[in-house]
Amino acid sequence: MITLTDEQKAIxxxxxxxxxxxxxxxxxxxxxxxxxxxxxxxxxxxVNPASIQVLMFNRWARxxxxxxxxxxxxxxxxxxxxxxxxxxxxxxxKDLQKRGLxxxxxxxxxxxxxEEARRTLHRVVQNLENIKKIPPDSVDIEEAYDAIRLWKGxxxxxxxxxxxxxxxxxxxxxxxxxxxxxxxxxxxxxxxPLAVAFLERNERILKDYNASLSHLIVDEYQDVNYGQQRLVxxxxxxxxxxxxxGDDDQTIYEWRNARPNYIIREFExxxxxxxxxxxxxxxxxxxxxxxxxxxxxxxxFNTNRFEKPLIAHHISKEANIVLFExxxxxxxxxxKQLAEEIVxxxxxxxxLPKKIIVLGRMYAQLNDLQAEFMLRGIxxxxxxxxxxxxxxxxxxxxNYIRSAINYGKPVSDTSKEIFLYIANTPNRRLSxxxxxxxxNNAIAKKRxxxDAIRLWxxxxxxxxxxxxxxxxxxxxxxxERASKRIVQCPTDSTHLLxxxxxxxxxxxxxxxxxxxxxxxxxxxKESVLxxxxxxxxxxxxxxEFLEHIAGLDTTRGEPEEQQIVMTxxxxxxxxxxxxxxxxxxNEYYMPCLYESVNRVYDISxxxxxxxxxxxxxxERRLFYVAITRAKEAVFIGAGSSRSFQTEGNDAxxxxxFIDEMQYExxxxxxxxxxxxxxGKSKSVETLLKHTAEYxxxxxxxxxxxxxxxxxxxxxxxxxxxxxxxxxKPEAPFGYRTVYSKVIVPEKQESQKPRLHSAWDDVD
Numbered sequence: 229m230i231t232l233t234d235e236q237k238a239i240x241x242x243x244x245x246x247x248x249x250x251x252x253x254x255x256x257x258x259x260x261x262x263x264x265x266x267x268x269x270x271x272x273x274x275v276n277p278a279s280i281q282v283l284m285f286n287r288w289a290r291x292x293x294x295x296x297x298x299x300x301x302x303x304x305x306x307x308x309x310x311x312x313x314x315x316x317x318x319x320x321x322k323d324l325q326k327r328g329l330x331x332x333x334x335x336x337x338x339x340x341x342x343e344e345a346r347r348t349l350h351r352v353v354q355n356l357e358n359i360k361k362i363p364p365d366s367v368d369i370e371e372a373y374d375a376i377r378l379w380k381g382x383x384x385x386x387x388x389x390x391x392x393x394x395x396x397x398x399x400x401x402x403x404x405x406x407x408x409x410x411x412x413x414x415x416x417x418x419x420x421p422l423a424v425a426f427l428e429r430n431e432r433i434l435k436d437y438n439a440s441l442s443h444l445i446v447d448e449y450q451d452v453n454y455g456q457q458r459l460v461x462x463x464x465x466x467x468x469x470x471x472x473x474g475d476d477d478q479t480i481y482e483w484r485n486a487r488p489n490y491i492i493r494e495f496e497x498x499x500x501x502x503x504x505x506x507x508x509x510x511x512x513x514x515x516x517x518x519x520x521x522x523x524x525x526x527x528x529f530n531t532n533r534f535e536k537p538l539i540a541h542h543i544s545k546e547a548n549i550v551l552f553e554x555x556x557x558x559x560x561x562x563x564k565q566l567a568e569e570i571v572x573x574x575x576x577x578x579x580l581p582k583k584i585i586v587l588g589r590m591y592a593q594l595n596d597l598q599a600e601f602m603l604r605g606i607x608x609x610x611x612x613x614x615x616x617x618x619x620x621x622x623x624x625x626x627n628y629i630r631s632a633i634n635y636g637k638p639v640s641d642t643s644k645e646i647f648l649y650i651a652n653t654p655n656r657r658l659s660x661x662x663x664x665x666x667x668n669n670a671i672a673k674k675r676x677x678x679d680a681i682r683l684w685x686x687x688x689x690x691x692x693x694x695x696x697x698x699x700x701x702x703x704x705x706x707x708e709r710a711s712k713r714i715v716q717c718p719t720d721s722t723h724l725l726x727x728x729x730x731x732x733x734x735x736x737x738x739x740x741x742x743x744x745x746x747x748x749x750x751x752x753k754e755s756v757l758x759x760x761x762x763x764x765x766x767x768x769x770x771x772e773f774l775e776h777i778a779g780l781d782t783t784r785g786e787p788e789e790q791q792i793v794m795t796x797x798x799x800x801x802x803x804x805x806x807x808x809x810x811x812x813x814n815e816y817y818m819p820c821l822y823e824s825v826n827r828v829y830d831i832s833x834x835x836x837x838x839x840x841x842x843x844x845x846x847e848r849r850l851f852y853v854a855i856t857r858a859k860e861a862v863f864i865g866a867g868s869s870r871s872f873q874t875e876g877n878d879a880x881x882x883x884x885f886i887d888e889m890q891y892e893x894x895x896x897x898x899x900x901x902x903x904x905x906x907g908k909s910k911s912v913e914t915l916l917k918h919t920a921e922y923x924x925x926x927x928x929x930x931x932x933x934x935x936x937x938x939x940x941x942x943x944x945x946x947x948x949x950x951x952x953x954x955x956k957p958e959a960p961f962g963y964r965t966v967y968s969k970v971i972v973p974e975k976q977e978s979q980k981p982r983l984h985s986a987w988d989d990v991d
Contacts, residue, residue: 644667897919
């Protein structure tokens with residue numbers, strides 16, 4: 229048995245007959261704690277393992293938990309039932325099917341068949357456009373898909389589905405569900421609603437699941453949504469002892485209706501049938517005191533949280549934070565510095581790429597560093613999103629250039645598809661059937677793209693209304709101007725043409741009109757501006773630029789283990805890496821200052837969920853999760869030398885979270901403390917000096933005294949520091965810059981050859 233901390237022991241020996249709420253800080257060993265809790269129940273207290281149900285958040289966590297049960301030596305026959313929320317719901321559904329209570333033989337649209345749901349949604353939207361129930365290209369498919377998932381997560385059926393924004397999305401939800409039922413398809417998102425519905429309606433079936441349940445343990449409780457919360461309530465009933473474990477400071481999935489208030493205050497209100505005991509796991513085994521304290525300094529600015537310290541269990545562990553700041557007029561960008569650090573780690577320190585992660589709040593935040601990696605030959609991949617040059621908003625611009633090059637040539641099958649890709653972006657509300665007929669007719673009669681569009685405009689029998697006619701004329705004018713520029717100035721760098729296209733199309737405004745002025749629109753606009761900057765660096769004429777883009781391979785033919793991974797913070801919660809890199813850690817990126825309004829709601833008011841957090845508090849939790857993924861070091865880049873800026877955001881400001889870390893004071897005090905702990909000469913004098921200097925930083929000094937110095941047993945040093953700092957007034961915290969406020973969004977209107985790599989010189 230491993231040596232447990234006092235905090236862990238208290239949870240393991242939690243008395244039966246009580247509910248328990250465990251607030252577990254980052255890397256605090258909660259899995260080991262829960263496993264020894266189960267051993268205590270089953271082996272020492274003879275609790276029937278069949279009466280214990282453990283609910284985990286995902287398959288990775290479940291697998292890790294089961295492996296830990298085996299590792300501790302708990303025999304298979306003594307192990308409880310361990311499920312994810314979705315796998316438990318699936319068990320219920322299969323049971324109901326065996327009993328003949330579900331007449332439909334559902335086909336699971338999961339794993340390799342998950343794409344069936346998206347294909348069905350595409351067909352549904354296309355059909356609704358064809359029968360004119362919704363205008364053409366008025367709905368973003370991903371937005372609709374996400375909304376449907378959110379409705380289901382909140383147990384909201386189509387007849388009660390409300391949406392703050394695009395009015396056509398509830399219509400799509402209804403049609404999608406009708407088609408899904410017709411095809412007998414069942415997605416992951418349907419498992420919990422279906423299981424909950426049957427358990428709520430049939431008390432006899434519910435008793436089969438909760439009557440014999442004595443202990444219900446729920447992990448990652450801070451991430452539950454309404455449907456999962458309801459499932460926990462049904463399973464617990466009035467008999468089970470419920471233990472929930474989580475960290476409200478890591479609630480980062482509010483966009484999928486997770487709420488920190490479930491663990492902060494709702495739990496004791498719902499489960500009030502038994503006495504409640506509250507526990508903390510505040511010692512992190514992941515990193516050293518500097519990262520621990522910087523993370524705490526930041527998260528304590530949140531007001532809606534359960535107060536708990538974050539303490540490095542191993543006080544001698546070196547783990548640091550390195551900040552690169554882009555000063556005005558500085559030629560070397562922070563992205564170049566971050567890229568150089570990664571090359572240094574790999575080449576000279578022999579760090580494996582899989583131990584490095586690049587994180588952003590949104591994908592556009594990663595684009596500049598992606599470009600730098602490509603220029604330096606650093607192999608990488610982006611998880612959860614295509615590389616910057618393959619994003620749809622970029623492919624649209626590239627296809628405008630391709631259409632301009634093809635403008636005076638006869639239409640081919642290839643140029644037809646390229647034209648159809650851009651014809652309704654920005655949204656011109658042109659019929660897809662009319663556009664397809666136009667191109668097919670042009671191919672049959674061997675017309676050029678120019679002539680095909682001109683004749684369509686001139687045809688008095690065309691089906692275009694006045695507004696559509698104007699839009700087609702504008703499209704023709706854009707392609708004409710771009711085509712002339714390519715012919716007359718063939719050696720011009722592509723960034724000039726791209727800039728013209730963005731201006732002629734009023735492209736940036738298009739995203740605001742289509743998505744509303746919010747996070748999605750901002751992410752896409754930033755993606756476009758970052759791409760313009762990449763084109764400026766490449767300095768190739770259009771045709772060569774297109775060839776350059778077509779030949780790009782972010783992996784450079786390297787195997788996965790030699791690729792740096794880039795992704796968002798959302799994808800890595802629960803994971804850890806030796807080194808974390810955060811590029812462009814600026815206001816609007818991290819934090820994103822567009823309020824993430826939950827657009828889905830229940831029009832009947834039947835489903836009432838806790839209110840979401842203030843946006844800045846949710847954003848702060850994302851930063852907290854990002855820096856606490858690191859075991860050895862965090863490298864942060866802030867500021868930007870990008871040539872193109874979003875209108876109204878020309879001044880790039882360093883993220884407020886960097887100030888909130890209070891890094892300078894924390895690094896000096898905690899490093900001096902570590903030197904004292906290791907017995908380094910003159911370290912006591914250094915520590916006294918720094919505590920006197922930063923004595924007004926009360927959260928830092930109080931944590932030093934209570935949770936670090938007290939572990940050394942040096943009472944005289946402890947008394948000296950208490951005496952030195954007790955008379956220091958609390959230092960007022962002030963930002964270096966005045967930061968912008970959160971913006972409330974408006975409603976919507978509508979494998980390749982291997983290339984030379986930066987790793988090639990490694991022994």
